[in-house]
Amino acid sequence: MPSRLFTKFLYILSVTALFTLPARAQDKWTWPEKPKTLQVFPKDWSGTRLRPVMVGFTRALGVRCSYCHKGEEGKPLSTYDFAFDENPNKNRAREMYKMLGEITDHLKKIQPSGDKPVNMCCHTCHYGRPRPMTLDEELAEQYRTKGLKAALDDYAELKKKFYGRAAYDFGEGSLNVFGYDLLEKKDTAGAIQVFKLNADSFPESPNVWDSLAEAYMKSGDTKNAQLNYEKALTLDPTNENAKEMLKKLKESPKE
Numbered sequence: 469m470p471s472r473l474f475t476k477f478l479y480i481l482s483v484t485a486l487f488t489l490p491a492r493a494q495d496k497w498t499w500p501e502k503p504k505t506l507q508v509f510p511k512d513w514s515g516t517r518l519r520p521v522m523v524g525f526t527r528a529l530g531v532r533c534s535y536c537h538k539g540e541e542g543k544p545l546s547t548y549d550f551a552f553d554e555n556p557n558k559n560r561a562r563e564m565y566k567m568l569g570e571i572t573d574h575l576k577k578i579q580p581s582g583d584k585p586v587n588m589c590c591h592t593c594h595y596g597r598p599r600p601m602t603l604d605e606e607l608a609e610q611y612r613t614k615g616l617k618a619a620l621d622d623y624a625e626l627k628k629k630f631y632g633r634a635a636y637d638f639g640e641g642s643l644n645v646f647g648y649d650l651l652e653k654k655d656t657a658g659a660i661q662v663f664k665l666n667a668d669s670f671p672e673s674p675n676v677w678d679s680l681a682e683a684y685m686k687s688g689d690t691k692n693a694q695l696n697y698e699k700a701l702t703l704d705p706t707n708e709n710a711k712e713m714l715k716k717l718k719e720s721p722k723e
Contacts, residue, residue, distance in 0.1 A: 497545035504551040508562045525561060528590035529598045536561055564590070595635035603642040608649055616658045619646075620665065640670040644679055656687040674704035681713065690717055 499515025506513060509521070526532060534541045536558040539548030553559075571588050580586065593600040601609070606626065610619035623643075630636050647662035663680035670676050681696035694717050701710040 497548075500550075505553055508565050525590060528594045528596070530594075530596035531598055535598065595633065596630075597635055603636040603638065604645040604649070606636070607642075607646045611646075611650070611658075616650075616655070616661065620661070623665075640666055640673050640676055643669070644676065647679060647683065651683060651686060656683055659683040660687065672703065674700040674707055674710075677703065678707065678710055681710070685713070690720070693717065 499519050501514055503513065503515055503518050506518075509518065522533075526535075529535070532541055533539060533545065533548060536555055537548050537550050538552035538555060539545070539550075568588060568590065575585055575588065578585070603623075603626070607619045607623055610622045626636060627638055631638055636642070643662055643666040647659045647666065650656075650659040650662060660680065660683045663676065663683050666676045667673075667680050677696045677700035681693045681700060684690075684693035684696060694714065697710045697714050697717070701707050701714065704710075
């Protein structure tokens with residue numbers, strides 16, 4: 469099972485999180501003395517013992533009780549059926565908790581690189597997100613399921629919510645990876661849009677202009693390809709790729 473440090477961490481989180489529960493929910497519901505359907509926790513755990521772990525889950529994943537349990541958000545907790553076991557998120561949480569215990573046990577076998585071993589908890593990966601994906605993975609999923617506009621809208625929302633926190637890398641690399649993913653899918657127009665956004669966000673980076681130029685090249689727009697390779701070369705005179713591509717553009721026959 470996870471370490472005492474992990475449980476202590478969750479307990480500390482609970483102090484703040486409990487104040488976020490609706491007042492009416494707190495007034496009409498109390499943690500049961502003997503929780504039902506316990507599978508990965510000791511059967512003799514009381515509700516008081518279970519509370520910091522459950523609240524820690526909600527904080528680490530940025531979710532509310534209804535994410536795993538049967539109940540309607542905004543309704544008193546007394547209306548929830550916490551014993552209901554058919555929500556797949558509940559079983560995922562159980563498996564993730566068991567996996568965390570296995571990782572924690574395995575870490576004990578590894579000589580730490582520092583003076584103390586690292587501690588693993590849900591927050592280590594999730595950082596307030598139900599699914600701990602990288603930013604480019606998140607954008608790729610949005611694109612795959614809903615299209616480019618949804619992906620770019622999602623990027624703006626995630627940046628507003630998580631910028632400055634450790635959940636996502638909002639450096640130029642994330643959009644660059646996403647843009648090349650679109651190029652591989654033959655969506656050159658989408659890639660150009662993504663690379664333009666990256667260039668607007670990081671105008672002093674020669675790499676983003678180089679990537680934008682490549683997308684223009686693949687779209688057949690040699691004029692804009694040349695302009696952007698020149699921009700990349702201005703920012704980085706040692707950019708050999710930009711030099712080579714500009715040479716090819718100048719040597720290619722004009723239409």
